[in-house]
Amino acid sequence: MSTTRKLRLGPLPKTENVKLTFACPMNLKANLDRYAALHAQTYGEAVDATALIPYMLEAFLAGDRGFRRSNSSNVRRNEKAAPA
Numbered sequence: 001m002s003t004t005r006k007l008r009l010g011p012l013p014k015t016e017n018v019k020l021t022f023a024c025p026m027n028l029k030a031n032l033d034r035y036a037a038l039h040a041q042t043y044g045e046a047v048d049a050t051a052l053i054p055y056m057l058e059a060f061l062a063g064d065r066g067f068r069r070s071n072s073s074n075v076r077r078n079e080k081a082a083p084a
Contacts, residue, residue, distance in 0.1 A: 009035075009055055011043050017054070 024032075032049035040046045061067055 005042065007035075007039060007042055009039065009052060009059060011045070012047060012051065012055060 029049070032052065036047055036049040036052055039052065
């Protein structure tokens, strides 16, 4: 069953990965599994929920205005501190 809806998280790009382990509540894992199933249905390629987590976190960080402002402030601070 195909759907015309687009998910906020698009098809996954191929990248180099670093393994990171974390614990999460069971209801979060269930929601991740449901999202992975919907992602597979939408884009026609099966994907494990754990493969989605890095892209979800990246999207979250990119959308966090406070984090972006903090990051740009740090870049400006480092540029001022660097010798000319």
